[in-house]
Amino acid sequence: MKKMSLQVFNSLSRKKEVFRPLHEGRVGMYVCGPTVYSDVHLGNCRTFTSFDVIYRYLLFLGYKVRYVRNITDVGHLVGDADEVSNGEDKLAKQAKLEQLQPMEIAQKYSNGFHEMMRVFNNLPPSIEPTATGHIPEQIEMVQQILDNGYAYVKNGSVYFNTEKFIKEKGTYGQLSGRVVEELLTETRDNLKSQSEKNHPSDFAIWMKAHQGHLMQWKSPWSVGFPGWHLECSAMSTKYLGTEFDIHGGGNDLKFPHHENEIAQNEAACHHTGAKYWLHANMLLLNGKKMSKSDGNTITPQQLFLGDSDKISKGYSPMAVRYFMLQAHYRSTLDITDEGLQAAEKGYRKLMDTNSILHKLEYTGKPKIDTATEQEVNDLINGIYEGMNDDFNTAKSIARMMELSSFIYKFKNQQLPIQSISKNTFDTLQQTYHQFIYQVFGLQDESTNSNSKSDTALSGLMNLIIDMRKQARENKDWATADKIRDVLKEVNIALKDSKEGTSWSME
Numbered sequence: 001m002k003k004m005s006l007q008v009f010n011s012l013s014r015k016k017e018v019f020r021p022l023h024e025g026r027v028g029m030y031v032c033g034p035t036v037y038s039d040v041h042l043g044n045c046r047t048f049t050s051f052d053v054i055y056r057y058l059l060f061l062g063y064k065v066r067y068v069r070n071i072t073d074v075g076h077l078v079g080d081a082d083e084v085s086n087g088e089d090k091l092a093k094q095a096k097l098e099q100l101q102p103m104e105i106a107q108k109y110s111n112g113f114h115e116m117m118r119v120f121n122n123l124p125p126s127i128e129p130t131a132t133g134h135i136p137e138q139i140e141m142v143q144q145i146l147d148n149g150y151a152y153v154k155n156g157s158v159y160f161n162t163e164k165f166i167k168e169k170g171t172y173g174q175l176s177g178r179v180v181e182e183l184l185t186e187t188r189d190n191l192k193s194q195s196e197k198n199h200p201s202d203f204a205i206w207m208k209a210h211q212g213h214l215m216q217w218k219s220p221w222s223v224g225f226p227g228w229h230l231e232c233s234a235m236s237t238k239y240l241g242t243e244f245d246i247h248g249g250g251n252d253l254k255f256p257h258h259e260n261e262i263a264q265n266e267a268a269c270h271h272t273g274a275k276y277w278l279h280a281n282m283l284l285l286n287g288k289k290m291s292k293s294d295g296n297t298i299t300p301q302q303l304f305l306g307d308s309d310k311i312s313k314g315y316s317p318m319a320v321r322y323f324m325l326q327a328h329y330r331s332t333l334d335i336t337d338e339g340l341q342a343a344e345k346g347y348r349k350l351m352d353t354n355s356i357l358h359k360l361e362y363t364g365k366p367k368i369d370t371a372t373e374q375e376v377n378d379l380i381n382g383i384y385e386g387m388n389d390d391f392n393t394a395k396s397i398a399r400m401m402e403l404s405s406f407i408y409k410f411k412n413q414q415l416p417i418q419s420i421s422k423n424t425f426d427t428l429q430q431t432y433h434q435f436i437y438q439v440f441g442l443q444d445e446s447t448n449s450n451s452k453s454d455t456a457l458s459g460l461m462n463l464i465i466d467m468r469k470q471a472r473e474n475k476d477w478a479t480a481d482k483i484r485d486v487l488k489e490v491n492i493a494l495k496d497s498k499e500g501t502s503w504s505m506e
Contacts, residue, residue: 004388011277012175021245027058027065028244030236032253035072036109037090040116042300043283047250050280050329052122054391056439068239069125073106073132074215076228092214102214118459119317121441127239131231135217138226138234141268142206150267154196156208156222162201165263172263176255203260205230229260236273247274251281284334301467305486311337315344318445322347325393325440351444353404354432356411362425369419376420379403380431465501
């Protein structure tokens with residue numbers, strides 16, 4: 001096996017770099033988690049699945065990884081506004097709509113998020129901190145930024161001084177690629193008033209709460225709440241240090257969220273935070289950006305159930321996960337019915353090939369064919385080369401599919417197993433199995449044993465039952481009945497009782 005170094009595309013430098021962790025054998029990785037005010041959408045699922053594979057591969061390479069993924073449960077305002085008079089906290093707004101406490105909303109949608117991650121077989125992070133659980137750390141960071149001269153207080157709110165930061169540090173805009181002149185003339189359309197700020201490009205790191213605001217804490221400046229950007233700076237540095245290896249998230253977070261994180265980290269700690277910044281790209285639906293207002297959207301549940309006019313049938317969580325892995329995480333991924341059908345076949349072929357491979361036995365003396373031995377070894381190396389090329393799952397899967405032709409030839413005795421060495425055969429078996437399960441995180445949904453696939457099915461059914469429960473609570477009887485009828489068509493029966501709803505296979 002050739003020794004190949006891992007390369008990652010660093011958004012900060014806009015180029016691929018050899019991955020060299022700050023501490024040998026250890027990796028610190030922070031990924032921006034969900035804002036838990038609504039059900040997790042499919043684009044989020046793609047981002048978190050991408051970083052799950054990155055996490056899995058780093059573990060596979062032997063690194064000890066501390067993976068931190070936060071929960072945003074305060075400070076993320078509607079429209080991402082950062083001026084109290086115009087912005088309302090997303091959780092607080094949803095709490096009013098559902099007539100619940102904000103923390104009930106946070107718990108409800110955190111539970112749903114975790115369930116969906118289990119359905120997609122994403123590993124849990126090492127640490128999952130919440131913004132509300134780290135208010136003292138955020139207040140301390142605001143004070144550090146003030147003490148270092150990069151923020152100012154106005155009417156109880158604290159704003160980051162971008163003009164001074166740009167003048168003295170000169171790094172603002174490096175991540176997003178925005179030029180300084182554009183940043184300094186930035187005026188967000190959703191802000192009706194910029195009166196409190198010294199400059200339109202300044203952003204709030206602590207906000208004074210208006211009367212009746214549901215989520216607020218005491219601080220040296222006012223009773224208020226932290227800015228959305230600040231929480232990630234405070235929590236990443238708390239658990240990973242002022243310098244750590246990887247910071248990840250969706251492409252849409254580059255500006256302003258990640259750009260402001262870097263500014264805050266530099267202003268408070270004199271470091272940018274992460275050495276490597278990785279960003280996953282967006283999902284499209286039939287060639288267009290997903291949009292609720294345009295009706296061009298599909299939820300994970302609809303995708304699994306086939307309950308959408310965008311698709312002809314439902315697709316299993318593992319088929320969808322495989323579909324996501326067919327594209328590089330930095331590429332846009334277009335969801336189409338044809339693409340999902342092809343992915344379903346590809347997933348099934350990969351699992352079937354692995355099953356065949358592990359039933360084969362290497363017997364008899366080797367009769368090595370040099371060309372075959374070389375080609376098989378090159379393809380095995382190609383699996384690693386794909387992942388070492390900035391976690392390119394698409395390349396690795398392509399090499400595995402090329403290897404499947406050899407595996408079928410071995411099975412059908414069109415090619416003797418002895419044409420490759422016993423060592424190569426053992427490596428082939430091991431590599432195929434490890435990449436499917438350990439690296440790609442796929443599960444074999446064809447097994448009926450008490451395996452992880454059963455856990456995924458249970459998780460999926462819990463989500464569906466919860467979705468039906470919400471529909472009934474909202475008196476949306478048509479949706480509730482449709483869920484029951486669609487499940488019945490695939491031989492899954494729902495039973496309602498005083499204790500709740502249960503399900504069984506008919």
